[in-house]
Amino acid sequence: MHRPIFGHSFAVLMAPVLLSVLAFHFLNKKRTSARRNAEDVDTGASGSMAAPTETNPLTGNCYEVFLSFRGLDTRHGFTDHLYKGLVDAGIDAFRDNDELCHGESIRPVLMEAITSSKILIPIFSVNYGTSRWCLDELVQMMEGKKNKGQIVLPIFYKVKPAEVRHQTGRFGEAFHERQSRLRERSSFDPTTLEKWKSAFDEVSTLKGYEALGFEVELVKLIVRKVLNELKKKFELDISKNLVGIDVHVKKVMEFVDIKSHDTLIVGIHGMGGIGKTTLAKAIYNRLLDQFEHRSFIADIREL
Structure with a gap:
């Protein structure tokens, strides 16, 4: 020796x-859990919350990672595995069905969680662009990157970055179908659509990850990347x-x-x-x- x-x-x-x-390093924190009961198809809401029982505003809370995802596609699969990997690594991650409490106004809480997080991870899947919640979250993420220097780490789950950028392929088909329905509404503001498309264009140029195969290894890779970005916290x-x-x-x-x-x-x-x-x-x-x-x-x- x-x-x-x-x-x-x-x-x-x-x-x-x-x-x-x-x-x-950190024990998994137990929080009050409330699931969204339905994913949005036409109304622009990801789901409805149960009757008010308790409020727990997040104002002042800081998160390390915010996950934006289309529950219809990934909630019980890739997103769940990634969330567990992050929490097991001692990372304080925000996922709506874990953090939103009964009776809270969903939109303000989501926006607060985004602005208070250090790393923002949009998980693009085929139906991501059909959810107004996801699209509004994405716009907020890109604004946070530009104005506050927040880190945006996109994951392309069974879609290509180019499909997100140009709204093509199955991702584009789902988005355009949603877009057509929105245009029929007199209350819809066309500038909102332009913001979404601009966010698509910006985020697709960022260095991210494509989930096309071995998800377990990809989750480990992403967790390590997040840990590296958060290194100063642990130093x-x-x-x-x-x-x-x-x-x-x-x-x-x-x-x-x-x-x-x-x-x-x-x-x-x-x-x-x-x-x-x-x-x-x-x-x-x-x-x-x-x-x-x-x-x-x-x-x-x-x-």
Whole structure:
């Protein structure tokens, strides 16, 4: 077994700091659940809520991910798997049937959830463009990207980005059928249609994911991407002006095969005050986006 050598400023192996111990970072939060009873076909509403029993406004709440999807296509399949993957990874995700409480006004709550989320994920499916809720959510997402710098990560579920951009294929057929019905209404504002099409054009040029096959692997890929985007939230606080620490981090990383599936424990030991904990934190920050679950336990002797 190789023994790394760090010089006089840092010593190596076994310390009061456990590095890269994979543990559950956040417990899955239970929230009041209320399902939409029907998907919209003509009215522009995704579904009706049950009779008012309790209100729980979301004002002030912040989410990390907002999922926009057509329940008719993906609620009990891909979207459910993605949502579970995000929550299991400790990510606070918003999905309407989990977050909307009985009696709440749906539209304000959805718009608030979008504006308060860091990452916005529209899941485009064949019937996405038939839901006015989805279309309005998309417009709000693109405005958030432009005005607030929110991250929009589109997923094209069994449709192509070009089909969304130009409203062609089965996606286009469903959208145009919906569009024809809306045009027959005297109350419909044509500028709304232009906003939808503009949002289609903008979002289809963004780098996203196409779900055409192995969904389990795709979910893992998306969760890892989200974790990487949220990395700053999970990073441990260390000084930005540490001289020479990069050299020591590099030496430790040479002994860490991040492609290996084996359990790995790296220890750091040495006299007090030489920077063991700081080095461990720096390595943790370097590795954290490689794992869905992570934990840093400091001062283990005191536990």
